[in-house]
Amino acid sequence: MALTETVTPVWTQRLLHAKREVVLLAAIVLIGGFFAVSSPYFLTLDNLTTTLRNSVDLAVISAGMTLVIISGAIDVSVGGVLAVSAIFIGRGFQWGLPAPVIVLLGLAVGTALGTVNGAVVAKAKVPPIIATLGTMYVFLAVLFLVIGGEWISGLPDTLSPLVSGNLLGLPVPLYLIAGVYGVCYLLLRHHAFGRHLYAIGSNENSARLAGIAVDRVKIQVYALLGFLAATGALIYVARLRNVEVNIGTTIALEAIAAVILGGANIRGGVGSLLGALLGVLFIKMIQNGLVLIGVSSLWETVVIGGLLIVVLTADALKHGGPQRAQ
Numbered sequence: 001m002a003l004t005e006t007v008t009p010v011w012t013q014r015l016l017h018a019k020r021e022v023v024l025l026a027a028i029v030l031i032g033g034f035f036a037v038s039s040p041y042f043l044t045l046d047n048l049t050t051t052l053r054n055s056v057d058l059a060v061i062s063a064g065m066t067l068v069i070i071s072g073a074i075d076v077s078v079g080g081v082l083a084v085s086a087i088f089i090g091r092g093f094q095w096g097l098p099a100p101v102i103v104l105l106g107l108a109v110g111t112a113l114g115t116v117n118g119a120v121v122a123k124a125k126v127p128p129i130i131a132t133l134g135t136m137y138v139f140l141a142v143l144f145l146v147i148g149g150e151w152i153s154g155l156p157d158t159l160s161p162l163v164s165g166n167l168l169g170l171p172v173p174l175y176l177i178a179g180v181y182g183v184c185y186l187l188l189r190h191h192a193f194g195r196h197l198y199a200i201g202s203n204e205n206s207a208r209l210a211g212i213a214v215d216r217v218k219i220q221v222y223a224l225l226g227f228l229a230a231t232g233a234l235i236y237v238a239r240l241r242n243v244e245v246n247i248g249t250t251i252a253l254e255a256i257a258a259v260i261l262g263g264a265n266i267r268g269g270v271g272s273l274l275g276a277l278l279g280v281l282f283i284k285m286i287q288n289g290l291v292l293i294g295v296s297s298l299w300e301t302v303v304i305g306g307l308l309i310v311v312l313t314a315d316a317l318k319h320g321g322p323q324r325a326q
Helices: 003-012 014-038 045-070 078-094 099-122 127-148 173-188 194-204 204-209 216-241 249-260 275-291 299-318
Strands: none
Touching: 003 099, 014 099, 014 275, 045 078, 045 194, 045 216, 045 249, 078 099, 078 127, 078 249, 099 127, 127 299, 173 194, 173 216, 173 275, 194 204, 194 216, 194 275, 204 216, 249 275, 249 299, 275 299
């Protein structure tokens, strides 16, 4: 089967994606209106700017998660990748390394861990959710072994401009998000790598018959997600200037929820970067709004998990059966 035949269904479903994005945008407007009425602080410039600065790490990781889900895979270990990368970033400061070396160290660690995930999935043929669930526990074990159950705190503000800085009158996080999503868009729409991701997610066997190096592409997309998780770690350290023992525990759920809410199909072959970004906005708006109206933060995960279940159930009913095995 030719590659063009494999990926054609992706383009015929763009109208469906647009509908999901429009629905999500409408939900953002409606729920945002509710929070604006419920709290006088919701629409203030300070609150909106703070929400943006708190969203950048999730937005960056969600871009990479979109690519992974398009390929028909998933990564529940991304929080562990972020955590281990953050550890090395924190230790780098404690060791007195120059800032550029610390940045490269963190990015290298995240990329390496992502590559490990990809190799386990592609070469060992372990189903993605099982593989990354296993590596998640390994990464969390590394977290506790390295920091011994204690925080790495009191880090310098060297990286702070990544989240608190402004450039040409706009917050630096806007440039970070635009850069990451711009590059991912080019990869998906104007590079063979993106076409291969859609082809693999639509029908892996057909992709192999079309001559695509499926294993290599899987490893590459996991490595890219690892790189972006490490970028999220840099942003996390820049914002909080410490590394907590429970770092990254919810970000995988939030990233997956953002991507699925944005129109991606958990079976693969379908995904939208714009939808994922709207999903991030939706999740962060709910988190911020619940805090402002005095609802316990414990309900944030309940709401996000509940939304994810509803969307996945609706998708399963629409496609008439259980998800395909990976």
